[in-house]
Amino acid sequence: MTRQALLTLTLLFAASCTESPATDPLTPEPSFAKGGRTTKRADFTINSGGMSLVSDGKGIYQDDVCGVWGSWTADLTYLAPAYTTVRKAQCADIAPRAATLTLAVRHLSDAPHLDDTESPAGSGVFSVTDVSFGWGANQTTTVNAAFVCTTGIRFSAAAYPGTDDVVREDLGGGLWRMYTRPYPHNRAWCDVNGVSTYWHVDLDVLVQMK
Numbered sequence: 001m002t003r004q005a006l007l008t009l010t011l012l013f014a015a016s017c018t019e020s021p022a023t024d025p026l027t028p029e030p031s032f033a034k035g036g037r038t039t040k041r042a043d044f045t046i047n048s049g050g051m052s053l054v055s056d057g058k059g060i061y062q063d064d065v066c067g068v069w070g071s072w073t074a075d076l077t078y079l080a081p082a083y084t085t086v087r088k089a090q091c092a093d094i095a096p097r098a099a100t101l102t103l104a105v106r107h108l109s110d111a112p113h114l115d116d117t118e119s120p121a122g123s124g125v126f127s128v129t130d131v132s133f134g135w136g137a138n139q140t141t142t143v144n145a146a147f148v149c150t151t152g153i154r155f156s157a158a159a160y161p162g163t164d165d166v167v168r169e170d171l172g173g174g175l176w177r178m179y180t181r182p183y184p185h186n187r188a189w190c191d192v193n194g195v196s197t198y199w200h201v202d203l204d205v206l207v208q209m210k
Helices: 003-017
Strands: 042-044 052-057 069-072 076-080 099-103 105-110 113-116 124-132 141-145 148-155 166-173 175-179 187-192 194-201 206-210
Touching: 042 076, 069 206, 076 166, 076 206, 099 141, 099 148
Parallel strands: none
Antiparallel strands: 042 069, 042 206, 052 099, 069 076, 076 124, 099 124, 105 113, 105 194, 124 141, 141 148, 148 187, 166 175, 175 206, 187 194
16 A cells, blocks of 8 residues: 555544534533533532522532532533532531422322422421432433432423423523422422322522533
């Protein structure tokens, strides 16, 4: 094989290896800077005004500060208000961060729309472990809280029929807002040992990629 033929074959091989894969225009995904990491750190703010998901009132949750963990990839945005590792130098005399989830309104039926608001079974205030927003086709949002719902409360009309989707709004500059639609379009699914229930749950979270 001549040197010119070998060079041509090498260039063709390189071009085939660098071709970008097709993307699904219907699947919203966060954009990353050229050459950036596939995983980004993230800070977040939980809007507590009239919400079911409530912050601890200490302001922004900063990744890797006082036990907070915030990460963002093309598949999953994972936010842990109270992670297990706390650096004492960062949190001298400051308790680790926290968040709570209140289940108060249980959804009973759609036609007619009927709810149970009188301290229904399973209601209460629970400590939040983490909140995650999936970026796949189902766009599942999960809130994991201690002692409530075996697999966490979940929003995803596609994966969990009877629930509502969480809105994901790109505000620019790596800032996103994730929030539920107004009642009654804020239904979440909860499973407790194989028993499914639905709850009206409000959340409003701002996430800033770093």
